[in-house]
Amino acid sequence: MMKTLLLTLVVATLFTGAANAGDLVKMKGSTQGRSNHEFIYQDGCKGCHQGSGKQNATDAACVECHGEITSIPVDESKLAIPEAHPHKSLHYNQGASCLACHSEHEKKAPVCAECHRTWFKEM
Amino acid sequence: MHDRRSFLKLGAGAAVGGIAAALPSAALATECASNIKWDETRDVIVVGSGFAGLSSALNAKRQGLGSILVLEKMQVIGGNSAINGGWLAIPKNPIQLAQGINDDSPEELVKDQIISGRGMQNTDMLRQIANRALDAYQLCIDTGVKFREGFNQQVGGHNKARAIRTLHGVGGDITTKLYEAGKKEGVEYRLQHYVEDFIMDGQEIVGLKVRQNYRFPDLKTGKTIYIKANRAVILAHGGFSRNLALRELVDPALDKTLDCTNALGATGEVTLTAMAHGAFPVHMSFIQTGHWGSPDEGGFGWSNALLSIGFHKGISVNVLDGKRFMNERADRKTCSDAIMKNRNPDGSPAYPVVFFNHDDHVGAEEVTRAVRDQIAWKVDSLEQLAKQFNIPLAQLKQTVDEYNKQVPLRIDPLFGRMMDTAVELKAPFIVSRIWPKVHYCMGGLKTDLGARVLHSQTLAPMKNLYAVGEATGGTHGGTRLSSTACLECLTMGIIVAETIKSDMQA
């Protein structure tokens, strides 16, 4: 199990680039999810949602596999301006939840889109 | 490596056990302290993670007040403070002194604030804050905040250059440092924890009812937990500019066409909860609007900087009749009121345009980013301007002709605008649309000088309940001066920690 998990992770990383959240595709029934998270869905909802799928997931599930925000690489050559580094935000830096910008089951605009236009699209 | 996923599942099991211990969240009426089964206990709980909350938490820790927990309902730390412009008024700051400005003092700042407060300010509170300004500055320096080198300016309404600015021009330069310092020193922070209600024992606060794992703005998300506060609850939940119903109740001029510069979480429910438990509110209808907002971007955005060019070097024009309609250099309130009169027959906003010469500002950052982010456009002629924004061309031409004739005379016969910075208008132009945005709440909970919240029956402090920052009211009176909110929040965070310590010893 662990081996496939790691393999899937590596493959997903190769295809989507480390900074990419993965495409949104049909996962289970009507539930959408990220293509690079397919292996997690085989385990059911509780892997990310503590207790039940009806409970909101927390950052813990993200950090579990991806590490803390400071250790996740971002392709800086793709930034509109250097200050728009999403993992080193001038406004929040380490004080942001993963969920402020990333969403698993639907497209979501990152928190910076509340005030700034054109820096990041919905992911 | 052990299977990390099964570890998670184990954690989940433990959490379910926790839920069983809590009361059902359906309990509607305000809970009575003696019935509560507490999920957790801390010495001091801080509500909100802006300048006020972060400063309070760090200083409470440093005063040795015990375990400190900061609750923040959003998914980010910092509220309005994190998105703020990074201006901070500090009389006698080192940069000011290096500039040779030696005649400033806390009292000079207070003098300016008395004028903007129109007699309704709390002068003793302002004096106390100004007197501790250097402590607030030192708090920033200690925690690693970087200010712009050699930068100290005179901003609107101040009689001295005394406003310094953070390196990147955002309050986030301060909030991130206070947060990281607090983390290092043992302050505990929780995101997505929404404070729903207070648990009171008469006029004493004993704890909070909190929605844990809440996802803004859905109140059905998360689950209810109860956290006991042994020593103090500090309300630092900010203003209520984003609460459209509330702001329209207290000031009907602020209708729903007015967007807001604030972070989305500035909705003021904690102010209402405090009022429901007897806290005394003051000046709730004093709400500041910014007349430099653009309807083509959210929040504060870039428009404010762009319009400091537009209002000095250009003109604002009503799109319905092609005429100027205000003194572009008047104060926030005068301009906001004038702009809001620009309406279509159905009452919807007819956003006025502001334009100035493109060629005089080639390469200016304010212009480049505004055009890049599509809140401003370059137009090559008055014809194109009229066409793009549906303005009667003949009148527009006449407006510009008349204005240009006045530029060398330095007189504005229509609105008495100061014309010292005016230049003759010549295409191509940079043009943007404007509409006021709600910006700051002068009103809020009434406190004494020590940040203790006053009760509306006794006008005496409510036990263990404190409030700081924009959540409080009465400090600034009629209007707040720019760069003083940050000062107030940081300073009162220091003072509230001292008050709690002295209240403990009393």
Ligand SMILES: Cc1cc2nc3c(=O)[nH]c(=O)nc-3n(C[C@H](O)[C@H](O)[C@H](O)COP(=O)(O)OP(=O)(O)OC[C@H]3O[C@@H](n4cnc5c(N)ncnc54)[C@H](O)[C@@H]3O)c2cc1C
């Ligand atoms: C765009 C902008 C620019 C500004 N620029 C300047 C400037 O340059 N200089 C200056 O001095 N002032 C400026 N101001 C004003 C100043 O930033 C604010 O007045 C100040 O940040 C308020 O700080 P605060 O800590 O009181 O509240 P906030 O920073 O707003 O923090 C309050 C926090 O409490 C949280 N909260 C609210 N309700 C709950 C609840 N029920 N449960 C849990 N948490 C809750 C909110 O989500 C928020 O994070 C600006 C304001 C804005 C909006």
